[in-house]
Amino acid sequence: MPEPSVYVLIINWNGREHLADCFDSLLAGTYRNCRFVLIDNNSGDDSIALVKERFSDPRIEILSLPENLGWSGGNNRGIERALEDGADYVFLLNNDTATAPDAIERLVAAAESMPECGALAPKMVLFDTPYLLNSIGIECSIIGSSWDIGVGRLDGPKWSTPRTVLGVCGGAMFLRAEALRAAGLLPDFQIYLDDLDLCLRIWNAGFKIWNCPEALVRHKFSATMGEGKRLRQKYYLNTRNRMRLVLRNFPAAQMHRIIPKMLLGEAKSIGRGVLDGDYWKLPAHARAWCASLVYLREAWRARRRHGASARFWDQIRDDMLFFPGVELPERGWYETRIVHGEAVRPISKAATMDWAGGHLRLTLINCYPALGDAETEVFAGGQLIAALCTEDRTVYDVTAPPGLLEFRAKRIFDADETGELSDFGGWLRVDPPVVSDNIRLARK
Numbered sequence: 001m002p003e004p005s006v007y008v009l010i011i012n013w014n015g016r017e018h019l020a021d022c023f024d025s026l027l028a029g030t031y032r033n034c035r036f037v038l039i040d041n042n043s044g045d046d047s048i049a050l051v052k053e054r055f056s057d058p059r060i061e062i063l064s065l066p067e068n069l070g071w072s073g074g075n076n077r078g079i080e081r082a083l084e085d086g087a088d089y090v091f092l093l094n095n096d097t098a099t100a101p102d103a104i105e106r107l108v109a110a111a112e113s114m115p116e117c118g119a120l121a122p123k124m125v126l127f128d129t130p131y132l133l134n135s136i137g138i139e140c141s142i143i144g145s146s147w148d149i150g151v152g153r154l155d156g157p158k159w160s161t162p163r164t165v166l167g168v169c170g171g172a173m174f175l176r177a178e179a180l181r182a183a184g185l186l187p188d189f190q191i192y193l194d195d196l197d198l199c200l201r202i203w204n205a206g207f208k209i210w211n212c213p214e215a216l217v218r219h220k221f222s223a224t225m226g227e228g229k230r231l232r233q234k235y236y237l238n239t240r241n242r243m244r245l246v247l248r249n250f251p252a253a254q255m256h257r258i259i260p261k262m263l264l265g266e267a268k269s270i271g272r273g274v275l276d277g278d279y280w281k282l283p284a285h286a287r288a289w290c291a292s293l294v295y296l297r298e299a300w301r302a303r304r305r306h307g308a309s310a311r312f313w314d315q316i317r318d319d320m321l322f323f324p325g326v327e328l329p330e331r332g333w334y335e336t337r338i339v340h341g342e343a344v345r346p347i348s349k350a351a352t353m354d355w356a357g358g359h360l361r362l363t364l365i366n367c368y369p370a371l372g373d374a375e376t377e378v379f380a381g382g383q384l385i386a387a388l389c390t391e392d393r394t395v396y397d398v399t400a401p402p403g404l405l406e407f408r409a410k411r412i413f414d415a416d417e418t419g420e421l422s423d424f425g426g427w428l429r430v431d432p433p434v435v436s437d438n439i440r441l442a443r444k
C-alpha cells in the first residue's frame with residue numbers, strides 16, 4: 001500500500017533569510033512521499049532565486065503569486081493546488097520554522113491511526129531555546145480571543161501527552177485533505193484567527209483535532225506586538241477578527257451569554273487603553289465594530305454554507321476573556337523585579353552572561369519557600385564554581401575567570417503552582433549586575 005501523500009506548503013513574503021533553515025530541515029526528513037511548495041506572495045528579496053539556486057530536489061516546486069494575497073489567500077492557493085493533485089494531507093508551515101527529521105512521519109502515523117482526526121498540532125518550540133514551548137494547540141475564550149497553549153512554558157512530560165485541542169497554530173498546521181474538502185478553505189481575515197476559524201469548521205464537519213507532541217517544529221516566534229503603524233494595524237485586525245470569528249461560528253443559542261461578555265471585554269480593553277495613554281485604541285475598536293456590522297451578511301452566508309453545529313463549544317473557555325500574557329527570557333533571564341526590596345532577575349532552566357573576570361557576589365532568593373528550596377549551579381568555562389541552595393535567601397562570593405558564566409537551575413518553580421506567567425528556576429542578583437536588560441515582553 002503506497003504511503004499517503006503530503007503537500008508541505010511554505011508561505012513566504014520577503015523571508016529569504018529564513019528559507020535555508022526551513023528547506024534544509026524539510027529535505028532531511030525521513031518521510032519520502034512529500035512535495036514541498038514554496039508559496040511566494042510576490043516577494044521582492046530574491047526568495048525564489050535562493051530556493052532555485054540552492055535546492056535541486058525534484059520534490060520542491062514554486063507557486064509564484066502575482067500579488068501579495070496574505071497568509072490566508074496565499075495558503076488557499078496552495079491548498080487548492082494540493083487538493084487538485086490528490087494530496088492526502090496538507091501541512092501548512094511558516095517560512096521561519098525548522099522541522100525535526102521525523103516530524104512529518106510522526107504526523108502521518110498519528111493521523112492514519114485516527115481516521116476521525118481532521119487536523120493535528122505538532123509541538124512547536126522556540127527556535128533558539130527549544131526547551132521553551134511556542135504552541136501545542138490553540139485555546140479560545142467566549143469572546144473569540146485566542147492564544148497558543150503552553151507558550152513560554154518549559155517543555156516537559158506534562159506537555160508530551162496527546163490530547164484533543166480546539167485548534168492548531170497556523171505556523172505549523174497538519175490537515176487531512178478530506179477534512180478540508182468538508183470544511184472549506186481559510187477565511188479571508190487577512191491575518192490572525194484565520195487558522196482557528198478553519199479549525200472550528202473542521203470540528204463542525206464531524207472531525208476532531210488533536211495535538212501530536214512527538215512531532216517537533218522549531219519556530220522563530222516573537223511575542224512582541226511591534227510598534228507604530230504595525231502595532232496599530234495588528235491590534236485592529238485582532239479585534240476585528242475575533243468579532244468575525246464569533247459571528248461566523250459561535251452558536252446563536254449562546255449569544256445571550258456571549259454578547260454581555262463581549263461588551264465587558266470591550267470595556268476592559270478600552271479602559272486599559274485610556275489608563276495606559278493608548279488613545280488610538282478607541283478608534284481601533286470603533287472601526288472593528290463598524291466593520292463587524294458590515295460583515296454581518298457575509299457571516300450569515302458562512303453560517304449557512306458551513307453550518308453552525310458548534311461541536312467545539314464545550315472547549316470554549318468562559319473563565320477568562322483574554323490571554324494573560326507571555327514573558328520570554330533573553331539569554332535565560334526574565335524581567336527585573338523587586339523582591340523584599342532587592343532587584344533580582346528570575347532565570348529559566350538556564351541563563352548565561354558574559355563575564356570580564358574577577359570577583360562577583362551572587363544572591364539567590366526563593367519567592368516560594370513552601371514549594372521547596374531554590375537550587376542553582378554556576379559554571380565558568382564548563383566547570384562548576386558554585387552550588388547555590390536556599391529556602392529563603394543566600395549570598396555567595398565567588399571568583400570566576402573571564403568568559404561565559406552559566407547558571408543552571410536544579411529546581412523549577414512551575415507556573416501552575418506559583419501563578420506566574422512562566423516557569424522559573426530561581427531569582428538571582430549578580431553584583432556587578434547583569435548589564436543587558438533587553439527583555440521581550442508582551443501582555444495582551
